[in-house]
Amino acid sequence: MKININNIPDEGLKISLHKDGDWFRGLLTEKEKNDFSIEGIDVFCQAKRIRETVFIDGSLETTVAATCCRCLEATHLPVKTNFRYTFVPEEKASKQEDELSTEDLEYGYYQDDVIDLDNLIFEQVMLQIPIKVLCTDACKGLCAHCGMNINTACCNCHAEFIDERLAVLKKFSVVENDKI
Ligand SMILES: [Zn+2]
Numbered sequence: 001m002k003i004n005i006n007n008i009p010d011e012g013l014k015i016s017l018h019k020d021g022d023w024f025r026g027l028l029t030e031k032e033k034n035d036f037s038i039e040g041i042d043v044f045c046q047a048k049r050i051r052e053t054v055f056i057d058g059s060l061e062t063t064v065a066a067t068c069c070r071c072l073e074a075t076h077l078p079v080k081t082n083f084r085y086t087f088v089p090e091e092k093a094s095k096q097e098d099e100l101s102t103e104d105l106e107y108g109y110y111q112d113d114v115i116d117l118d119n120l121i122f123e124q125v126m127l128q129i130p131i132k133v134l135c136t137d138a139c140k141g142l143c144a145h146c147g148m149n150i151n152t153a154c155c156n157c158h159a160e161f162i163d164e165r166l167a168v169l170k171k172f173s174v175v176e177n178d179k180i
C-alpha cells in the first residue's frame, strides 16, 4: 500500500490493512522461504504530517510458521510488534538525519510525495523472526541416540547409556584389583 502524503489530513490518517502470506513469501530469498513462512499480517497505523515530515506509528500482528530448531516439529509463533517511523523526503535525507537523530525511531525516506507502507511492513516482520525458532523455551529436543522427540515420548537411551558407563567402570576396577 502506498500513501500520498498530500492525502494525509491535518487530523491524521488511520490505516488498517491486511497482507497475506503469499505477498510476504514473494519478497523472501530462496533460503528464507525454506526457513519460515508467515500467515496473514494485520496492520493498524496512523500517519501524521508536519510539513514534509510524516510520522507513522502503529502495530502489526502475524504468526510465524517455522521448524523448531531442537525437536524439528512444526511450530507457530504469534508475533506482535509496535513501530514508529519518521519519513522525510529523500532529497533532504542527509540534512534531516543530523537534526532528528534519536535512537528509538526508525527513519524512512520517500520520493515524489509517496510513502510505500509495504516496505515498512516487510522490514518490521523480518525484525520479528527469531534467529533460532523454538517450540517452547524448555524444548528438550531430540534424543541424540535414537532421534526420538523427548518432549512427547520417553526413550530408554539415557538409562542405557549410564548402564554402559557403569559397566565399563566395573570392568576397569576389576582389572585394577587383579593387578594388586
Ligand atoms: Zn521443540
Ligand SMILES: [Zn+2]
Pocket: 143, 144, 145, 146, 147, 148, 155, 156, 157, 158
Ligand atoms: Zn533415545
